Amino acid sequence: MxxxxxxxxxxxxxxxxxxxxxxxxxxxxxxxxxxxxxxxxxxxxxxxxxxxxxxxxxxxxxxxxxxxxxxxxxxxxxxxxxxxxxxxxxxxxxxxxxxxxxxxxxxxxxxxxxxxxxxxxxxxxxxxxxxxxxxxxxxxxxxxxxxxxxxxxLGPGEDIGRLPWWLNRLARGGDVLAPGPADLPVQYVxxxxxxxxxxxxxxxxxxxxxxxVSRPGHTTMGELLTVGVTATGADARLRWAEPEQLLAAGVEPWNDLPIWIPPGHEYRWMQQMDVTRAYAGGLSCRPVTETVVDTWAWLRRVGSVPARAGRPARQPVGLDPDREAALLAALTTDRPPPVPSR
Missing domain, CATH: 3.40.50.720 (NAD(P)-binding Rossmann-like Domain)
Structure with a gap:
């Protein structure tokens, strides 16, 4: 060919x-x-x-x-x-x-x-x-x-940085803010x-x-992050927060906490697409463990997420560490989560 x-x-x-x-x-x-x-x-x-x-x-x-x-x-x-x-x-x-x-x-x-x-x-x-x-x-x-x-x-070479952000965050260890519910289905390819x-x-x-894209529920947020903890070998502890807590604190799904789109969100459909035609046409999707492990191996080899070919630089994805720490502290003390100033 x-x-x-x-x-x-x-x-x-x-x-x-x-x-x-x-x-x-x-x-x-x-x-x-x-x-x-x-x-x-x-x-x-x-x-x-x-x-x-x-x-x-x-x-x-x-x-x-x-x-x-x-x-x-x-x-x-x-x-x-x-x-x-x-x-x-x-x-x-x-x-x-x-x-x-x-x-x-x-x-x-x-x-x-x-x-x-x-x-x-x-x-x-x-x-x-x-x-x-x-x-x-x-x-x-x-x-x-x-x-x-x-x-x-997702996968090795990702130039937006959604899965790489999670892997880098997990690799730092400690308490990690995990967006619930843990059994939330995730659809990707x-x-x-x-x-x-x-x-x-x-x-x-x-x-x-x-x-x-994979079938809806190919993995879950819980499985994805748990596999990430294992792949990085880090001493990371997932601290699950309810969607309502995070949304009330002004956390933006998809951007602040990549990949996560909670139930009821206007973009939830992005992880509930019909894929009947793709699978009938031969699409096959590997297990999430392979995607995560291979992405982490690639990320360690290249050092950082590459620039997007032919496109202007975009705002980095993922929560700022200080903001994550404040949200985690609010979860620990049962205080209302902080709402960021606009």
Missing amino acids: KLLVLGGSGFVGGAVVAEAIHRGWAVTAFNRGRHGAPPAGVRHLLGDRTAADGLAALAEGEWDLVVDTWDGAPRAAQATARMLAERAGHYVYVSSGSVYARPVPAGVTEQAPLVTAGPDDIDDDYPTLKAGAERALRAVLGDRVLLARAGLI DVRDLAAFLLDAGAAGRAGAVNV
């Missing part, structure tokens, strides 16, 4: 390249070259999709499959697809569950309405950019494009399982939209 990865140096793109190399495929990566060279044996094409002549390096060549990780202007996705339409057998676009229009119901399927977005848009928020790119690619490629709407993505699915589905010519 001849594969073209549009991106290839970031979290998901890097995993796709690695999986394709493992399969013995002929891999070409097209990107701006700002995050290092691709692995040995990968053909590297340089270009900037936001520049007037940025696609020149793609003017020649044919590929059996294209995997596109773009999250910028839909117009750029559209221009790339038009250039490659006659020279690519099939196309896979790494989209996101964020494309669904609010309010999103629990168990959301691929048929749910999307946020309003245009294929010619040049700037907007993340959900709109992804939805606009989906429209652009459908218009150009029709039934030759698979729209992989990924949910929460390991980036390596996502990459394997993208290549399998692309090679099979699957098309249309598909939610790509």
